[in-house]
Amino acid sequence: KNEVEQSPQNLTAQEGEFITINCSYSVGISALHWLQQHPGGGIVSLFMLSSGKKKHGRLIATINIQEKHSSLHITASHPRDSAVYICAVNTGNQFYFGTGTSLTVIP
Amino acid sequence: DTAVSQTPKYLVTQMGNDKSIKCEQNLGHDTMYWYKQDSKKFLKIMFSYNNKELIINETVPNRFSPKSPDKAHLNLHINSLELGDSAVYFCASSRLTGGTSYNSPLHFGNGTRLTVT
Numbered sequence: 315k316n317e318v319e320q321s322p323q324n325l326t327a328q329e330g331e332f333i334t335i336n337c338s339y340s341v342g343i344s345a346l347h348w349l350q351q352h353p354g355g356g357i358v359s360l361f362m363l364s365s366g367k368k369k370h371g372r373l374i375a376t377i378n379i380q381e382k383h384s385s386l387h388i389t390a391s392h393p394r395d396s397a398v399y400i401c402a403v404n405t406g407n408q409f410y411f412g413t414g415t416s417l418t419v420i421p
Numbered sequence: 422d423t424a425v426s427q428t429p430k431y432l433v434t435q436m437g438n439d440k441s442i443k444c445e446q447n448l449g450h451d452t453m454y455w456y457k458q459d460s461k462k463f464l465k466i467m468f469s470y471n472n473k474e475l476i477i478n479e480t481v482p483n484r485f486s487p488k489s490p491d492k493a494h495l496n497l498h499i500n501s502l503e504l505g506d507s508a509v510y511f512c513a514s515s516r517l518t519g520g521t522s523y524n525s526p527l528h529f530g531n532g533t534r535l536t537v538t
Binding site for chain 1: 443463465466474476527530
């Protein structure tokens, strides 16, 4: 069983829709990261959080430490948001990665 | 002034060859990583290394070896390449020492697409 589970694995949305990607983990963490990878592209760090909520533009990330769960929300989704979103947790000396959520936003 | 740079971007080689991928970071981070991303986009850690400790994922064949000439570099050497080694390899760095308050986001290189024929 993977230490980090993401859902859904694949997601297709219409432009403008509100999107939620979920991440659950089973290890103790010092921080959780949300990463974005565009097709054929590099990997970019979107958020690093250890509690509460962070917002950057149309992206919002939340974490519930007690429930070992995090969500990434995208408001007013746009085709340029189409990418693979990866949840990763840092245990202090190791990173574990989810399998990623492939998001396609249709115009 | 790229934060994490890895070369080459593409590497095509034949089975049995030995190759290296270079990685450099100019962020002053203390920990560097090598990841393998398979065809399903799943990231698997291969090595993490800081100036004190090398952590090796036990599933990584010993044909793979990291070499760190200094804190800013972590190169990946691969001996006797096999078809199954074809993948995208990412270098990354972060800061982990100093406790959780000093944790930094992961910074990734742009990846090296290795094709073994």
